[in-house]
Amino acid sequence: MPHIHVVTTGGTIDKVYSLSGVLEIGPPAVDALLSPVLTDNTYDVTPALAVDSLDMTDADRAVLCAAIDALPGRLVVITHGTDTMPETAAFLDEHLAAADQTVVLTGAMQPAAMATSDAAYNLGAAMTAVQLLPAGVHLAISGRVFGAGKVAKDRARGIFVELA
Numbered sequence: 001m002p003h004i005h006v007v008t009t010g011g012t013i014d015k016v017y018s019l020s021g022v023l024e025i026g027p028p029a030v031d032a033l034l035s036p037v038l039t040d041n042t043y044d045v046t047p048a049l050a051v052d053s054l055d056m057t058d059a060d061r062a063v064l065c066a067a068i069d070a071l072p073g074r075l076v077v078i079t080h081g082t083d084t085m086p087e088t089a090a091f092l093d094e095h096l097a098a099a100d101q102t103v104v105l106t107g108a109m110q111p112a113a114m115a116t117s118d119a120a121y122n123l124g125a126a127m128t129a130v131q132l133l134p135a136g137v138h139l140a141i142s143g144r145v146f147g148a149g150k151v152a153k154d155r156a157r158g159i160f161v162e163l164a
Contacts, residue, residue: 001040001041001042002042003041003042003043003044003073003075004041004042004043004073004075004076004077004127004130004131005043005044005046005068005071005073005076005077006028006030006043006044006045006046006077006078006079007045007046007047007048007064007067007071007076007077007078007079008028008030008045008046008047008048008049008050008078008079009048009049009050009056009060009064009078009079009080009081009088010025010049010050010051010052010053010081011025011051011052011053011079011080011081011082011107011108012052012081012082012107012108012109012110012111013029013080013081013106013107013108013111013112013117013119013122013123014026014027014028014029014111014112015111015113016111016113017113023111025050025051025052026113028045028047028079029079029111029112029113029119030043030079030123031045032112033112033119033120033123033124034123034127037124041127041131043077043127046067046071048064048067048068049063049064051081052083053080053081053082053083053084053085053088053107054081054083054084056081056084056087056088058091061087061088061091061092061095062095064078064088064092065091065092065095065096068092068096068101068103069096069097069098074098074100074101074102074135075101075102075130075131076101076102076103076104076130077103077104077105077106077123077126077127077130078103078104078105078106079105079106079107080105080106080107081107082107082109082141082153082160083153085139085141085153085160086139086148086149086151086152086153086160088105089105089137089138089139089148089149089151090137090148090149092105092137092148093136093137093148096137099135100135101135102130102133102134102135103136103137103138104126104129104130104133104137104139104140104145105126105137105138105139105140105141106122106123106125106126106139106140106141107119107122107141108122109158121143122140122141122142125140125141125145126140126141129145133145136148139151139160141160142159142160142161144160144162146160149163150162150163151163
């Protein structure tokens with residue numbers, strides 16, 4: 001049975017409403033999203049960052065890269081904000097040390113805490129995709145799988161699309 005490392009970075013998927021009514025990054029939503037799933041796959045959660053992806057810098061991406069490089073296994077899912085997910089995927093594709101790791105980034109357009117969120121669907125797709133894809137960096141979002149450097153967020157439609 002495969003073991004999957006889930007590394008969290010914050011982003012919309014982990015946002016919650018504070019008592020003052022402001023959306024802020026809460027604890028990782030991964031366990032709440034995966035707890036209803038019946039499977040013999042195992043996973044662990046490593047919080048690497050807790051930032052909105054609009055605020056993510058290359059220094060943050062280097063921290064994420066180091067966290068992934070420190071993991072013992074080859075299957076890695078990263079929860080990430082959608083605004084700069086393609087940039088982070090390209091950074092990781094260029095800087096990760098282990099050539100045999102399969103890394104899949106995912107996130108959500110709506111916080112996991114919201115009833116109409118796409119978070120559970122996207123995380124489930126990523127957990128499956130990481131087991132099927134070849135080594136490298138990929139994105140699983142909007143019902144599709146994309147390679148690093150080959151995807152963009154279409155903000156007008158609220159989905160990710162393949163670059164021509």
